Amino acid sequence: GNSVTQMEGPVTLSEEAFLTINCTYTATGYPSLFWYVQYPGEGLQLLLKATKADDKGSNKGFEATYRKETTSFHLEKGSVQVSDSAVYFCALSTSGGSYIPTFGRGTSLIVHP
Amino acid sequence: GAGVSQSPSNKVTEKGKDVELRCDPISGHTALYWYRQSLGQGLEFLIYFQGNSAPDKSGLPSDRFSAERTGGSVSTLTIQRTQQEDSAVYLCASTQGTPGRTEAFFGQGTRLTVV
Numbered sequence: 001g002n003s004v005t006q007m008e009g010p011v012t013l014s015e016e017a018f019l020t021i022n023c024t025y026t027a028t029g030y031p032s033l034f035w036y037v038q039y040p041g042e043g044l045q046l047l048l049k050a051t052k053a054d055d056k057g058s059n060k061g062f063e064a065t066y067r068k069e070t071t072s073f074h075l076e077k078g079s080v081q082v083s084d085s086a087v088y089f090c091a092l093s094t095s096g097g098s099y100i101p102t103f104g105r106g107t108s109l110i111v112h113p
Numbered sequence: 114g115a116g117v118s119q120s121p122s123n124k125v126t127e128k129g130k131d132v133e134l135r136c137d138p139i140s141g142h143t144a145l146y147w148y149r150q151s152l153g154q155g156l157e158f159l160i161y162f163q164g165n166s167a168p169d170k171s172g173l174p175s176d177r178f179s180a181e182r183t184g185g186s187v188s189t190l191t192i193q194r195t196q197q198e199d200s201a202v203y204l205c206a207s208t209q210g211t212p213g214r215t216e217a218f219f220g221q222g223t224r225l226t227v228v
Binding site: 099 | 117155158214216
């Protein structure tokens with residue numbers, strides 16, 4: 001079956017620090033990989049995605065590269081802001097077999113001024 | 114509609130009562146999912162509808178949970194004889210395009226509290 005493992009939080013950083021949130025996966029078939037973000041009091045929204053190996057998804061200064069050899073999709077940002085404080089979810093879905101998106105447990109990020 | 118709409122946004126119910134949660138997906142989206150989000154537990158898959166196919170109910174935690182989707186659009190999740198462990202945020206999402214390749218659009222969720 002499909003599964004996603006991401007680092008536990010909370011991750012606490014000072015503004016302008018470098019961010020990495022690790023995500024690894026197992027999947028039957030060839031997955032597409034996603035990062036979703038949930039800001040306080042809001043629903044989940046897509047942050048970025050990658051659909052094939054070596055693709056890099058990017059948005060709002062965040063990046064993640066689809067690494068098939070290490071089955072990873074780590075989220076990075078060079079300089080975080082207070083407004084980035086949120087919960088980040090790594091997810092995958094496959095176009096064969098079960099299409100149901102599988103999510104990690106989420107990582108809470110807290111950025112202090 | 115412009116986005117996935119869920120109602121009510123909050124629901125407090127007494128243990129043992131039945132509740133109905135509603136989801137209006139984005140118009141034209143053929144796939145609809147229900148998830149449950151409990152504190153510190155991430156997103157737990159409940160049920161998946163794709164077009165006119167039979168739903169995938171493999172994630173429903175007990176026979177107290179059921180869901181239907183009428184006319185390929187609006188979906189209702191019903192929880193019978195609610196228990197305190199049912200307290201969670203219930204999320205609905207819809208997708209279009211190639212299954213498995215496209216992003217899921219989420220509603221704001223229904224926060225269910227069983228007292």
